[in-house]
Amino acid sequence: MSLPAHIASASASPGTxxxxxxxxxxxxxxxxxxxxxxTGMKQKVGNYPGVTVEKKVGTTFSQHGQPITVIDLxxxxxxxARSPDEAVTRDVLLGRRADTQQPDRILCIIDATNxxxxxxxxxxxxxxxxxxxxxxxxxxxxxxxGLNIRxxxxxxxxxxxxxxxxxVRGKGLVELRVAMSRHDLPLSRxxxxxxxxxxxxxxxxxxxxxxxxxxxxxxxxxxxxxxLTDQDSIRVAGSTPLSPQTAEILQGWKTKWEGQGTDxxxxxxxxxxxxxxxxxxxVVLRAGDQGPTTSDKIDAVVTHPVWGWVTLGxxxxxxxxxxxxxxxxxxxxxxxxxxxxxxxxKGAMPPGDLRDLVTDGAIAGVGGVIIFLPxxxxxxxxxxxxxxxxxxxxxxxxxxxxMSKVGLNGKSFIPLLSSYACAIPGIMATRTIEEPKDRLxxxxxxxxxxxxxxxxxYLLMIAALxxxxxxxxxxxxxxxxxxxxxxxxxxxxxxxxxxxxxxxxAPPLMIMExxxxxxxxxxxxxFHMFERAWIFVRRAGTxxxxxxxxxxxLSAYPKAPDTATPTEQIAQSFAGRAGHLIxxxxxxxxxxxxxxxGLITSFAAREVFVSTMSVVFNAGSDDADTAPLRQALLAAHxxxxxxxxxxxxxxxxxxxxxxxxxxxxxxxxxxxxxxxxRWPLFQIGYMxxxxxxxxxxxxxxxxxxxx
Amino acid sequence: MPEPVQLxxxxxxxxxxxxxxxxxxxxxxxxxxxxxxxxxxxTRVTLVRTAPLGDPLEIxxxxxxxxxxxxxxxxxxxxxxx
Numbered sequence: 108m109s110l111p112a113h114i115a116s117a118s119a120s121p122g123t124x125x126x127x128x129x130x131x132x133x134x135x136x137x138x139x140x141x142x143x144x145x146t147g148m149k150q151k152v153g154n155y156p157g158v159t160v161e162k163k164v165g166t167t168f169s170q171h172g173q174p175i176t177v178i179d180l181x182x183x184x185x186x187x188a189r190s191p192d193e194a195v196t197r198d199v200l201l202g203r204r205a206d207t208q209q210p211d212r213i214l215c216i217i218d219a220t221n222x223x224x225x226x227x228x229x230x231x232x233x234x235x236x237x238x239x240x241x242x243x244x245x246x247x248x249x250x251x252x253g254l255n256i257r258x259x260x261x262x263x264x265x266x267x268x269x270x271x272x273x274x275v276r277g278k279g280l281v282e283l284r285v286a287m288s289r290h291d292l293p294l295s296r297x298x299x300x301x302x303x304x305x306x307x308x309x310x311x312x313x314x315x316x317x318x319x320x321x322x323x324x325x326x327x328x329x330x331x332x333x334x335l336t337d338q339d340s341i342r343v344a345g346s347t348p349l350s351p352q353t354a355e356i357l358q359g360w361k362t363k364w365e366g367q368g369t370d371x372x373x374x375x376x377x378x379x380x381x382x383x384x385x386x387x388x389x390v391v392l393r394a395g396d397q398g399p400t401t402s403d404k405i406d407a408v409v410t411h412p413v414w415g416w417v418t419l420g421x422x423x424x425x426x427x428x429x430x431x432x433x434x435x436x437x438x439x440x441x442x443x444x445x446x447x448x449x450x451x452x453k454g455a456m457p458p459g460d461l462r463d464l465v466t467d468g469a470i471a472g473v474g475g476v477i478i479f480l481p482x483x484x485x486x487x488x489x490x491x492x493x494x495x496x497x498x499x500x501x502x503x504x505x506x507x508x509x510m511s512k513v514g515l516n517g518k519s520f521i522p523l524l525s526s527y528a529c530a531i532p533g534i535m536a537t538r539t540i541e542e543p544k545d546r547l548x549x550x551x552x553x554x555x556x557x558x559x560x561x562x563x564x565y566l567l568m569i570a571a572l573x574x575x576x577x578x579x580x581x582x583x584x585x586x587x588x589x590x591x592x593x594x595x596x597x598x599x600x601x602x603x604x605x606x607x608x609x610x611x612x613a614p615p616l617m618i619m620e621x622x623x624x625x626x627x628x629x630x631x632x633x634f635h636m637f638e639r640a641w642i643f644v645r646r647a648g649t650x651x652x653x654x655x656x657x658x659x660x661l662s663a664y665p666k667a668p669d670t671a672t673p674t675e676q677i678a679q680s681f682a683g684r685a686g687h688l689i690x691x692x693x694x695x696x697x698x699x700x701x702x703x704x705g706l707i708t709s710f711a712a713r714e715v716f717v718s719t720m721s722v723v724f725n726a727g728s729d730d731a732d733t734a735p736l737r738q739a740l741l742a743a744h745x746x747x748x749x750x751x752x753x754x755x756x757x758x759x760x761x762x763x764x765x766x767x768x769x770x771x772x773x774x775x776x777x778x779x780x781x782x783x784x785r786w787p788l789f790q791i792g793y794m795x796x797x798x799x800x801x802x803x804x805x806x807x808x809x810x811x812x813x814x
Numbered sequence: 815m816p817e818p819v820q821l822x823x824x825x826x827x828x829x830x831x832x833x834x835x836x837x838x839x840x841x842x843x844x845x846x847x848x849x850x851x852x853x854x855x856x857t858r859v860t861l862v863r864t865a866p867l868g869d870p871l872e873i874x875x876x877x878x879x880x881x882x883x884x885x886x887x888x889x890x891x892x893x894x895x896x
């Protein structure tokens with residue numbers, strides 16, 4: 108059925124604002140590459156209010172240079188949402204979100220190598236009755252796979268412009284821009300038969316949606332079809348709920364069909380695929396079987412029962428090697444420059460509290476966090492690379508079985524593994540986990556993986572625990588590994604516990620596409636890396652600055668007489684008093700008030716413990732060389748003359764840092780990723796609580812055994 | 815009367831074997847999604863491999879690769895060689 112010309116064109120009258128486009132497509136179809144190619148650096152990234160789904164809006168230009176707004180919607184396989192990401196895509200397209208303007212036109216990108224499954228989403232989108240442009244991406248790969256995709260036939264079948272394209276190489280972008288600049292775009296002529304038992308329900312729901320939910324008739328029809336496919340539809344904050352009248356009609360039909368044994372959702376999906384099958388038969392010419400592809404050959408190794416583990420091990424080793432070697436140069440550079448910045452300020456400002464605030468508070472505090480930025484950047488880059496090449500899905504595939512033992516799925520593996528270097532990129536990478544509860548569990552346990560900021564603390568404590576140069580290296584390494592294992596076991600144990608109690612849910616599914624291996628889109632990966640890092644710096648920066656200043660204030664005030672040494676100053680400061688205050692609580696762990704000062708000042712960042720100890724025990728300020736500090740620690744005593752840093756106390760302190768949530772940056776990132784203060788506060792509570800309990804057990808049992 | 819065909823579970827398919835889906839479970843939310851990803855009665859699937867630890871499975875359908883756990887594959891009945 109074709110519509111009359113005056114209805115069939117959606118015109119934007121000249122002189123008014125240009126139409127807004129939504130960019131939609133399946134995951135792995137090259138959507139972000141196309142979005143970056145269209146909009147360049149002109150993007151705004153944030154969250155949709157109330158949900159942790161990324162909102163990306165960019166500006167591209169028409170062929171006449173006028174700006175066109177493009178909203179990059181999260182990747183989706185279907186509008187019948189199964190994840191918060193997909194729910195946002197659905198809600199924006201249906202105009203259910205008050206915070207986002209309903210797009211005028213839709214840009215549908217599809218992977219030409221995988222036409223049928225990609226057309227499923229297009230088919231749903233055509234129902235919306237908006238002008239649609241279809242972008243046929245990866246035409247070169249389709250050709251290599253022996254598929255001849257006749258774009259003209261697809262255009263004819265769907266009745267909307269179809270632009271063949273290779274987004275990675277920028278091919279087809281000019282044609283796309285021309286199509287996007289058109290004042291009128293045809294509406295789809297594609298009509299499909301809704302099967303008889305369902306069509307009556309669709310009509311009734313459509314009428315109710317128009318009347319009671321004030322939807323336009325076309326959107327109402329699309330929404331009616333969707334309500335019938337959506338089994339337990341995901342609702343996210345910010346979307347308008349269904350009117351009670353419509354909900355009642357929907358329930359009525361469902362009850363009736365359940366009585367008759369009709370599987371309505373299956374009927375609808377089947378008839379869509381029937382229609383798609385007819386289109387694909389006309390559009391795709393297959394040149395016969397091409398034999399195993401390069402991707403198949405890679406997979407034969409990468410997911411092999413033996414070589415699969417070897418590959419995974421090699422990739423992870425490379426990841427950690429590069430974090431701990433390459434990152435060192437920029438980290439030293441930052442360290443030096445922060446120090447010289449501090450010196451410069453010291454020279455430029457008159458001595459006094461304000462100068463100390465700037466140098467010892469702001470510069471030292473922010474510098475202490477910024478120094479981890481190179482590691483964070485490398486980690487973001489690697490995660491992006493793994494995603495972009497398709498290896499991420501394989502790692503999840505291999506690890507799924509192990510992760511399922513604690514009730515998670517394979518997708519939690521990379522976020523947890525990254526957290527060995529730094530929990531921040533790990534937590535930000537959990538967005539690939541669809542199920543919100545699984546994602547939350549992963550976020551909650553990720554900081555238990557021993558990150559690199561714990562290393563200085565572990566190293567100092569091991570040096571104090573095993574003093575002397577004749578201690579065999581293996582015992583030091585063994586002790587270190589023990590700490591890493593303790594954190595890992597803790598993370599999995601808590602994941603298991605949370606999945607059974609607090610965040611109980613169905614066992615997660617592992618329905619995941621394994622996309623073909625592709626050369627990484629390095630430009631997109633780098634862009635993504637900087638974007639992530641900027642979000643982190645912007646978010647954490649102000650909070651870290653604030654906390655650093657507060658912590659500086661606590662150790663600088665009240666002022667001791669001018670003749671006092673730094674050690675005497677910190678001893679009588681607020682931080683020192685707080686150390687005395689918490690001493691009763693930490694005494695059962697073998698810690699005195701001086702260690703307590705370290706626990707307090709390192710709340711913002713774990714490695715601060717080392718520099719605080721060197722001030723508290725007057726070991727000179729050079730914390731890079733731990734030898735004088737080690738001597739100072741060994742000389743420290745309780746008032747009654749007992750040694751403070753006994754081997755057992757050193758061990759207990761390490762255990763404390765394994766479990767305690769001593770990282771403000773992570774707290775801020777968890778706040779952003781869970782959208783409330785509830786979870787980060789819970790996390791501080793359960794981690795610090797566990798740290799106390801485990802330390803108590805270690806210390807008391809150790810002492811009972813005579814250590 | 816046509817001869818009744820022997821159906822087996824998708825999860826019991828030998829690695830490398832192809833089969834046609836004959837029975838697909840009623841629409842629980844996991845199965846609606848599998849349907850939407852193109853797993854329908856009559857669709858040809860190949861069991862490409864199992865993960866190194868035996869689960870999940872990797873299947874090929876409509877020219878792409880999909881992983882799913884045995885717990886879901888147990889409910890999908892296929893006809894081998896059809």
